[in-house]
Amino acid sequence: MEDVKAYGIYQTVTGVNPYECYFVATYPDGKVRRGNNLFTTGWDDIPSGLSELKYFLSTGHIISIPKFRAYMPLIEVSDGLDGSRVFHSINVRCLADKEILVYKIILRQTPKSKLKIGDVIISKEALPKEMSKSWKYTDRGFSWQ
Amino acid sequence: MAITLSTQFNNGSSWADLSKVVFTSPNMDSPNTAGTRSHIFPGGGIPLGLWYEDASNMYRIEDQQYLTAEQYDNDDYTVSGTESVFSGVRSVNFTVTEGEAYDCRLTAWDDVTHSSTSNEVLQGDYCKASAYCYYWEGTTYDTPDSITTVVSGSYNQTLKGDTFYYGDFDIRYRTGANLNGDVVVFKPILYNIPGSLSYGVHDFVITLHYSYT
Numbered sequence: 001m002e003d004v005k006a007y008g009i010y011q012t013v014t015g016v017n018p019y020e021c022y023f024v025a026t027y028p029d030g031k032v033r034r035g036n037n038l039f040t041t042g043w044d045d046i047p048s049g050l051s052e053l054k055y056f057l058s059t060g061h062i063i064s065i066p067k068f069r070a071y072m073p074l075i076e077v078s079d080g081l082d083g084s085r086v087f088h089s090i091n092v093r094c095l096a097d098k099e100i101l102v103y104k105i106i107l108r109q110t111p112k113s114k115l116k117i118g119d120v121i122i123s124k125e126a127l128p129k130e131m132s133k134s135w136k137y138t139d140r141g142f143s144w145q
Numbered sequence: 146m147a148i149t150l151s152t153q154f155n156n157g158s159s160w161a162d163l164s165k166v167v168f169t170s171p172n173m174d175s176p177n178t179a180g181t182r183s184h185i186f187p188g189g190g191i192p193l194g195l196w197y198e199d200a201s202n203m204y205r206i207e208d209q210q211y212l213t214a215e216q217y218d219n220d221d222y223t224v225s226g227t228e229s230v231f232s233g234v235r236s237v238n239f240t241v242t243e244g245e246a247y248d249c250r251l252t253a254w255d256d257v258t259h260s261s262t263s264n265e266v267l268q269g270d271y272c273k274a275s276a277y278c279y280y281w282e283g284t285t286y287d288t289p290d291s292i293t294t295v296v297s298g299s300y301n302q303t304l305k306g307d308t309f310y311y312g313d314f315d316i317r318y319r320t321g322a323n324l325n326g327d328v329v330v331f332k333p334i335l336y337n338i339p340g341s342l343s344y345g346v347h348d349f350v351i352t353l354h355y356s357y358t
Contacts, residue, residue: 013258043358074247074356078259079150081237081333081351086259091356110258134358 015108016117018087020058023073025050028139038075038087038107048137055090055105061118063105068094070137093125095135100125148244148318148357152237160238212273212301212336239329239353241318246355250312251276251331253304256350262306266335266347273334274351275300276311280319280326295327301334304351312354329353 018038025033028051036042053071055063065071073092079085092103104121115121153160253272255261266272277298283290296314303309316327333351 041358072358074358076248076354076356078254078352078354079152079239080254080256080259081152082256084256084259084350088260108258108260110261 013086013108013110014117015087017058021090021107022056024054024056025136026052026054038077038090041073041075043073043136044134046136049139050136051139053092055092057105057107057118059117063103063118063120065092065094065103067138067140068096068101069140070095070131070135072132072135095127098127100127148246148316148355149242150246150353151240151242153240212334236330236332240325241316241327243318244357245315245317246357247315248313249278249316249329249353249355250310251304251329251351251353252306252310252312253349253351254306256348259350259352259354260306262308264347264349265343266338267305267349269337269339269342270303270305270309271335271338272304272349272351273301273336274304274311274331275334276302276329276331278314278316278327278329280324280328282323282325284323286325289325290323301336316355 016038021038022035023041023043024035025046027033027049033042033046033050035046048070050071052067053065055061055065055073057063071092071094073090076088076091077085078088087107089107090105092105094101094103102123102125104123106115106117106119106121109116251274253262253267255264255267262268275298277294278296279292279294281289281292295316296312299311302311304311311331316329319326331351
């Protein structure tokens, strides 16, 4: 199911409904923390120690992120001077032993785009020099520290 | 951390909410007339004037297109204004009012997808901007006590998707007595539009592309 459409003269874009996309973090004791939406994600309000991370999109897609030592999801958007905002992707940065893996969850598509909403692209990055406080460690990350 | 950005235009005496930056022929001095011609290039009617509009007002920034020159003055510290001096007013202004953002990039895209440059103006490298990112200390925007550069200014930078842009940089809300920012200010410019540009509508949009948690 598609949620948001914008029409131009030459282009049409379909995007998720940002108010109905959120993460769900599960903890070893069974507690569950649900995020808010893509505007105010609520990520910085949850504690570390999670055991599972999933993303729920308004389109019905459910993306399970494999377990790593820590996560830091970044919402990638663009604000136009005409008041428009496009949500492009959720880039979940995942801390592995020797590198960062980025799970890029696509949030918009055009008729010509090869990538569709809910598709996931995986890429690698070098380990960061500093760890932002927005990184949330998993129970696996804690045990290895 | 999530980020809250205020996007406004400084018209020289006050702040106004931002709606669009539009280009019209320079002989249109009436906001109402200019408003009816938004986004429509008048064929050979160049050079084009630069206007800013919000929901109820329009302000003419320039009556024709100028490039800006690199010049720094502590009283005129940003990127808009007269043709040769950057000033703190008559600029489009992104101000961080909460949180922080990463990988910020000021660039131009088609106005719908924000991911395509299939546009005659963008393909011709006619869309440019002079931009500066900083934070300032003091109580008055026009006359700060001091400013600190976050990213060096870029002058007459062509904006075209991921090919030409102002960036990449991180911005965050500054806390502390009399600290304000970060601020990204810029003046949009159309330059060297040829008479051969096809008649019609060439909508594009200048965007601030960024990431946040």
